[in-house]
Amino acid sequence: MRRKLVAGNWKMNGSAGSIRELLQGILAGASEVSAVELAVFPPFVYLDRVAQQLEGSSIVWGAQNLSEHASGAYTGEVAGPMLNDFGCAYVLVGHSERRTLYGESDQIVARKFAAARKVGLKPVLCVGETLEEREQGITEAVVGRQLQAVLDLEGISSFADAVIAYEPVWAIGTGRTATSAQAQEVHAFIRAQLAAQDPVLASQVRILYGGSVKGSNAGELLAMADIDGGLVGGASLDAKEFLAIAKAGC
Ligand code: PEP
Numbered sequence: 001m002r003r004k005l006v007a008g009n010w011k012m013n014g015s016a017g018s019i020r021e022l023l024q025g026i027l028a029g030a031s032e033v034s035a036v037e038l039a040v041f042p043p044f045v046y047l048d049r050v051a052q053q054l055e056g057s058s059i060v061w062g063a064q065n066l067s068e069h070a071s072g073a074y075t076g077e078v079a080g081p082m083l084n085d086f087g088c089a090y091v092l093v094g095h096s097e098r099r100t101l102y103g104e105s106d107q108i109v110a111r112k113f114a115a116a117r118k119v120g121l122k123p124v125l126c127v128g129e130t131l132e133e134r135e136q137g138i139t140e141a142v143v144g145r146q147l148q149a150v151l152d153l154e155g156i157s158s159f160a161d162a163v164i165a166y167e168p169v170w171a172i173g174t175g176r177t178a179t180s181a182q183a184q185e186v187h188a189f190i191r192a193q194l195a196a197q198d199p200v201l202a203s204q205v206r207i208l209y210g211g212s213v214k215g216s217n218a219g220e221l222l223a224m225a226d227i228d229g230g231l232v233g234g235a236s237l238d239a240k241e242f243l244a245i246a247k248a249g250c
Contacts, residue, residue, distance in 0.1 A: 002204065002205075002206050003035075003037055003206075004035070004036045004206075004228055004229040004249035005036070005037045005038075005163060005206055005208060005228065006033075006036050006037070006039075006230050006232065006242070006245050006246040007038075007039040007040070007041060007062075007124065007165075007208065007229070007230070007232065007236075008038075008039070008040045008041060008232050008233075008236025008237075008242055009041045009210075009232065009236060010040065010041060010043065010064075010236060010237060011043075011233060012043055013043075014042065014043065014046065014237070016049060019046050019049060019050065020049070020053065022237065022238075023040070023054065023059075025240065025243075026038065026040070026239045026242060026243065027053075027054075027057055027059065028239075029239065029240075029243040030057065030058055030059055031058075032243070032247070033243060033246035033247050033249075034058060036246045036249040036250055037060070037229075038058065038242075038246055039060045039062055039090055040054075040059065040061050040236070041061070041063065041064050041090070041092055042061065042064075044063060044078050047061070047063065047083070047086040048086055051086050051087045055087075060089040060090065061087070061088060061089065062083075062088045062089055062090030062091050062092065062121070062122075062124070063078065063083050063088050063090075063091045063092070064091075064092050065078070065091070065092060065095070065098060065112075066078060066079065066083060066093070066112055066115060066121070067079045067080070067112075067115065068108060068111040068114075068115045070115065070118075080115050080116055080118065080121055081119050083121060084119055084121065088121060089121070089122060090121065090123070090124050090163070091116045091122070091123055091124065092124045092126060092165075092231075093109055093112040093113050093116060093124065093125055093126065094109035094112070094125055094126045094127065094146065095126045095167075096126060096128055096167060096172055097172075106145060106146055106149035109125070109146070109149065109150070110149040110150045110152070110153040110154065111153070113158070113162070114153055114158075117154065117161070117162070122161045122162060123162045123163070124162070124163045124164075124165055124208070124231065125146075125147075125150060125162060125165065126164075126231070127143045127146040127147055127164065127166055127167070128142075128143065128146075128166055128167040128169050128210075128211075129142040129168055129169060129170075130142075131169070134168065134170065139186060140186070143166065143186060143189065143190060144189070144193055147164070147190060147193055148193075151193075151197070156194065156197040156198045156201060157198070157201070159194060159201060159202075159205050160204075162205065163205070163206045163207075163208060164190055164205060164206070165207070165208040165210050165231040166183065166186050166187055166190060166207060166208070166210070167209075167211050168182075168183075168186075168211050170211075171210075171211025171212050172210065172211050172212070173212070173233055173234060174211075175212050176211075176212060177211055177212040177213065177214075177217050178209070178211055180220045180223070180224050180227075183209045183224065183227060184226055184227060187207045187224065187226035187227055188226045190226075191203075191205070191207060191226050206228035206229060207226055207228050208227070208228060208229045208230055208231045209221050209227050209229075209231070210230060210231030212234070213230040213231075213245055214235045214241060214244075214245070215235070215240075215241050215244025215245055215247075218230060218245040218248035218249070221248075222248050229249055230245055230249075232245055
């Protein structure tokens with residue numbers, strides 16, 4: 001049985017004050033959604049505050065990115081071992097904004113996935129097609145290629161502690177959500193690609209859906225057989241909305 005995970009990607013939003021308030025709101029309602037695992041992904045600079053505020057609670061936290069290197073002359077980068085110092089459980093790798101705005105190739109993403117695992121962080125591997133790719137009918141080819149890059153580098157066993165997030169790029173921050181049937185189709189495809197190498201492991205890997213998830217559409221999405229939770233951007237900045245999404249997964 002896969003426990004659902006609802007993860008909030010705060011992106012480059014928030015301030016010390018707004019984050020304190022947001023976490024207070026989430027903490028106040030967390031016990032009502034305890035069937036679901038809750039995770040938040042603040043900007044790096046707030047990890048320390050988030051760790052202090054969430055310490056001892058049921059909510060876990062992670063980072064939005066990490067360097068593929070463990071240390072060294074990489075100005076402006078943050079390494080996996082540093083994230084361990086702040087108690088991160090997870091780290092996002094290959095978010096579409098990293099792939100498109102910062103030129104992260106499938107190979108770089110795979111190396112980041114490896115760097116996370118090496119220090120015991122659970123990677124949340126984000127995959128997804130653009131609108132153009134969907135319209136060309138190559139969604140499965142694109143998602144399959146993104147997944148295969150990690151399988152080639154790290155092997156199927158590396159997914160034992162990992163999470164996958166299917167995030168169609170055309171649905172991220174656009175208010176346009178994939179239908180539950182569209183999402184389920186890709187989730188099933190991802191699971192089948194893993195199952196071709198290890199059916200037992202594939203049945204245990206959590207695959208989240210991301211792309212304009214809100215309280216109002218989460219129920220339908222999270223009810224699908226292969227959708228094991230949500231990676232939530234905009235709506236995760238509102239405690240009530242974030243908790244409503246989690247409630248939909250209970
Ligand atoms: C995201 O940033 O991963 C995301 C899915 O954003 P949004 O929920 O705002 O579409």
